[in-house]
Amino acid sequence: MDNPNPIHFVLLWPLVLIYKTAVSIRNFCFDNKILKVREYNLPVISIGNISVGGTGKTPHTEFILKMLIKDYSVAILSRGYKRKTKGFRIVETTDSHYISGDEPLQIKQKFPDVIVSVCESRTLGVEKLLETYPDLNLIILDDAFQHRWINPGLSILLNNYHHPIAKDYMIPLGRLREPRTASHRAHIVIYSKCPPDLKPIERRILSQEVDIMPYQYLFFSTTKYLDLKPVFDPNQEKIELSELKNYNVLSFTGIARSGDLTDFLKNSSKSVKHIKYSDHYDFKQKDIIKIQEIFRSLKTKKIIIITEKDAVRLKNTDFFDEEIKISVYCIPIEVELLCSEEERKQFDNQIFSYVKNNKRYSKLYKNLYSC
Numbered sequence: 001m002d003n004p005n006p007i008h009f010v011l012l013w014p015l016v017l018i019y020k021t022a023v024s025i026r027n028f029c030f031d032n033k034i035l036k037v038r039e040y041n042l043p044v045i046s047i048g049n050i051s052v053g054g055t056g057k058t059p060h061t062e063f064i065l066k067m068l069i070k071d072y073s074v075a076i077l078s079r080g081y082k083r084k085t086k087g088f089r090i091v092e093t094t095d096s097h098y099i100s101g102d103e104p105l106q107i108k109q110k111f112p113d114v115i116v117s118v119c120e121s122r123t124l125g126v127e128k129l130l131e132t133y134p135d136l137n138l139i140i141l142d143d144a145f146q147h148r149w150i151n152p153g154l155s156i157l158l159n160n161y162h163h164p165i166a167k168d169y170m171i172p173l174g175r176l177r178e179p180r181t182a183s184h185r186a187h188i189v190i191y192s193k194c195p196p197d198l199k200p201i202e203r204r205i206l207s208q209e210v211d212i213m214p215y216q217y218l219f220f221s222t223t224k225y226l227d228l229k230p231v232f233d234p235n236q237e238k239i240e241l242s243e244l245k246n247y248n249v250l251s252f253t254g255i256a257r258s259g260d261l262t263d264f265l266k267n268s269s270k271s272v273k274h275i276k277y278s279d280h281y282d283f284k285q286k287d288i289i290k291i292q293e294i295f296r297s298l299k300t301k302k303i304i305i306i307t308e309k310d311a312v313r314l315k316n317t318d319f320f321d322e323e324i325k326i327s328v329y330c331i332p333i334e335v336e337l338l339c340s341e342e343e344r345k346q347f348d349n350q351i352f353s354y355v356k357n358n359k360r361y362s363k364l365y366k367n368l369y370s371c
Contacts, residue, residue: 027148038149044139045355046140046152047061048144049158049159051159053257056192058107059334069113073115073135077118077139078107080101081143085118087120107142115133122141122144156189158190158192164209167209186216191210191218191219196336196338198222219347228330231315244268247303248270249305251304252276252277254309256279265305280309306331307330307333308332
């Protein structure tokens with residue numbers, strides 16, 4: 001991040017020290033078993049970050065999920081941020097984001113056969129999953145790096161290339177939820193949202209900045225944009241990315257960091273007008289009226305582009321005029337590792353060897369084995 005204003009630094013530094021002290025005491029209690037940590041008899045993978053938002057947790061969760069769902073019965077457990085329900089819940093494809101949260105619902109709608117659940121208490125959530133699905137092989141905890149009541153067997157930490165933890169400060173001066181040294185708890189560290197042409201010398205510099213320990217593995221990933229999908233009418237045809245150069249684009253986003261998407265659209269389309277809202281923003285009728293007014297003022301050929309997460313929150317809205325709905329598309333993304341074939345084998349081996357060596361046998365297998 002940019003260096004803070006000197007006045008802000010002086011005013012906020014005492015608050016940083018108070019917050020850092022509180023977090024450090026909490027971590028000390030967990031590290032020294034003063035606070036009880038739960039472990040379970042099946043593989044648990046945690047995907048999270050130290051900074052607040054914008055590292056790509058959901059796309060990386062989907063990336064790991066794709067690797068494992070062919071061979072294992074996998075469940076996703078998330079907090080369900082900003083949902084208006086409480087307690088443990090299994091997410092259904094027909095839910096609204098008010099019931100399940102936008103990110104868990106996004107995953108469920110993309111992977112309808114996968115168990116996706118939400119619960120404020122991750123320990124309660126895991127126990128409910130084990131009780132409900134006795135044949136479960138694996139649980140992925142989404143955004144759980146700070147949830148230390150559970151000790152995951154494999155912890156993946158994401159570090160945004162554009163906002164690295166090495167150049168950030170703790171809350172409230174910066175966006176770090178923990179001291180930088182907390183990254184040492186991770187087994188795998190991934191620099192996310194890297195440029196696709198990341199050079200070897202940059203990798204070496206980044207490796208030094210993140211202070212990788214001997215037991216940790218460092219990888220780099222980039223965001224890959226896919227063809228545009230209609231938000232309101234699934235029977236509409238997709239728009240290929242190569243066609244974007246023919247469009248004037250209105251983009252509006254309610255995500256933590258939209259710079260990467262905006263830059264991509266600027267380089268891929270005739271023109272871009274972007275409206276930024278806060279992360280997980282609940283769009284109101286007045287917002288849609290403003291968006292439609294701006295859209296109507298654009299020159300043709302024109303289109304509205306939003307993220308998949310925003311599409312989850314907007315899909316069932318009645319605020320859009322019918323003639324504009326046909327112009328609203330979302331742009332799917334997926335994670336791509338920037339690595340050699342050998343490095344990719346190393347990454348796959350870290351994931352699969354952990355799961356295989358810690359696989360929880362189903363009740364049926366246990367019964368057969370006992371016979």
